Amino acid sequence: MEAGDIQGEMLNKTLVVSAPGKVILHGEHAVVHGKAALAVALNLRTFLRMSPRDDGKIFLQLPNIGVKLWWDLVQLQPLLDAFPADRTESKPPSPEQLARLKEFAGTADGPGEIHDVATVAFLYLYLSVAAKSGVLPSVDLLVWSELPTGAGLGSSAAYSVCLAAALLSGCGVVGYPLGEGQSLARWTEEELDVINKWAFQGERVIHGNPSGVDNAVGTWGGALRYQSGKITPLKRVPTLRILLTNTKVPRSTKALVAGVREKLLKFPAIMEPVLISIDAISRECEGVLEAMAEGSSQGHYSVLEELVDINQHHLDVIGVGHPTLDRVCQATAALGLHSKLTGAGGGGCAITLLRPDTPPSVVEAAVRDLSRCGFACWETDIGGPGVCAHALPSLKADVVKVLNGV
Known part of the structure; x- marks a missing residue:
């Protein structure tokens, strides 16, 4: 050429x-x-x-x-x-x-x-x-x-x-x-x-x-x-509104993965059921998303919120939580919203589920409270x-x- x-x-x-x-x-x-x-x-x-x-x-x-x-x-x-x-x-x-x-x-x-x-x-x-x-x-x-x-x-x-x-x-x-x-x-x-x-x-x-x-x-x-x-x-999946929060806390994915593996080896009878439960959450959520794509209902959002809460607790149990992520969950829970970490944990980012009818005033209050913690926030959507x-x-x-x- x-x-x-x-x-x-x-x-x-x-x-x-x-x-x-x-x-x-x-x-x-x-x-x-x-x-x-x-x-x-x-x-x-x-x-x-x-x-x-x-x-x-x-x-x-x-x-x-x-x-x-x-x-x-x-x-x-x-x-x-x-x-x-x-x-x-x-x-x-x-x-x-x-x-x-x-x-x-x-x-x-x-x-x-x-x-x-x-x-x-x-x-x-x-x-x-x-x-x-x-x-x-x-x-x-x-x-x-x-x-x-x-x-x-x-x-x-x-x-x-x-x-x-x-x-x-x-x-x-x-x-x-x-x-x-x-x-x-x-x-x-x-x-x-x-x-x-x-x-x-x-x-x-x-x-x-x-x-x-x-x-x-x-x-x-x-x-x-x-x-x-x-x-x-x-x-087929629906588009869901979320609030994305970056705690700006750096983390080592490698170290966090190693920590989970160590706990699993130390307490297999305790940790393996937690991982099985997280797997079940993923599969349950998949079914809900496909059902929502056929025709949304408020009942589906209630299930999604429960799954978010359960999974966040599981992630804390396996050792990948962080005080800043706790602050995100607490600040949004005070406004009736549901959050979990996303990714490696140990800091990093969290997502907060927003219903279609979540009032703008509630979202604004969440952004204000999280920004006061020094976090960066975006209102966006997932599934696009x-x-x-x-x-x-x-x-x-x-x-x-x-x-x-x-």
Whole structure:
């Protein structure tokens, strides 16, 4: 492939895509021990704008983490030697590929900071898709996210899904679904499968050995069940209102998982029934969500609230609670709301279920009380769509402003 013969037809227009974050609704930690977990799309999204250039350069901007880089295509051309054209989306990144990309990006000796791994993940996906399509595009890429990084909300997967969708569409490997006059569109099931597989490889660059859950939620949206390595999307799920709270307390997922394992080994007759109960909560919730998708009722919300409360108590029992999470539960319970941690626990984030008729005054009071604790809060929803293509003017004003570089 010659550097002078590199512009694909699809790159004659600007592409705008978005992908959601994720939360674990039920099944945290139990999933490590072969139980079921429910992961759902979080409608805090990552947005990507990719525009064609005609100067043989690539610009990458990630304003959330302070990345602003550019390269000449002639600089990237030699790296294609490590990316054969017959490469498939099911083949993981090789150590040789990653070593060359890290050396090129100047991150070979670094500690793996977020801006470094994000840059290497971009280069990996860009070159993989370029080799597959025979197109080395000159583009301007800007990625901005509503998701906080490092909070267990799938921010890296949303990034990988957006990159995969835009690059595959821009290079003609999959179609770009947004037609004239449309404000939003989604890819076909077959194309989503290709996007998901490439996004998973991007996640491998970032995390080494991810489960595949986060990128699957980012691609497909809705909700899925994960158990013993098997990912099963739920056929139909309702969209649920939630309050998401970030306690801003950092935690080590590895240490928390090890702590649960230690308790299980020490007290198997006590801990195993708790994990079995968490599994039952996930399955009960799955049934409720599918019933709600057929036609909602207040009775379903009462069950969901009870399941949230029970699961939070179980998570405390297995040792992954935290005083800040207790404060979230207490502050929201005082207003008649129901909360639980989501993810690894030990700090991190919590979700609070909101009914359709929860008064705005109650939500405002919850946000006020939690903000006074030093926490960050968002009112959003879960269960919405996965990766989407957008007409830029149809997006929220603050998103349009960022994507336009204002």
